[in-house]
Amino acid sequence: MTTRTGPIAAPQTFDSVWDAICDTREEAEQMKLRSEVMADLERFVKDNRMTEAQAADSFGVTQPRISDLMRRKFDRFSLDSLLSMAEKVGLKVYATPHQSS
Numbered sequence: 001m002t003t004r005t006g007p008i009a010a011p012q013t014f015d016s017v018w019d020a021i022c023d024t025r026e027e028a029e030q031m032k033l034r035s036e037v038m039a040d041l042e043r044f045v046k047d048n049r050m051t052e053a054q055a056a057d058s059f060g061v062t063q064p065r066i067s068d069l070m071r072r073k074f075d076r077f078s079l080d081s082l083l084s085m086a087e088k089v090g091l092k093v094y095a096t097p098h099q100s101s
Contacts, residue, residue, distance in 0.1 A: 034074055037082040037093050041069055044091060059085040 014020040018035070022028035045055045045066070052066040059066065068076045069085075086093050 030079060031074065034077060034079050034082060037079065037086060038069060038072060038074065038077065040091055040093060041082065041085055042072075044089060045070065058089050060088050061085060 012020075016028070016032060018028040018031040022031055041059070044050075045052075050058065052063045052070065055066045055069075056063045065076075083093060
């Protein structure tokens, strides 16, 4: 038998996982952008059938950084560093508009 004490919280809905886990709207937007740019960079590497060493050379970073990128280690990249990598290979990154609540 389960006993409950106190009121049950109403379920919450979020536009994205980042909205759910980040403390502020600004932090959530930053993480959304970082994840989008990381996905674009990962797609570029895969579409061009690059090795991690080739990608590192193209992006101007080390091979372990490419390994982190391909394993989606978000915490290891700033938005600035990701944008710099994208610029080095000619990728144009555009922010996806979001709806305000």
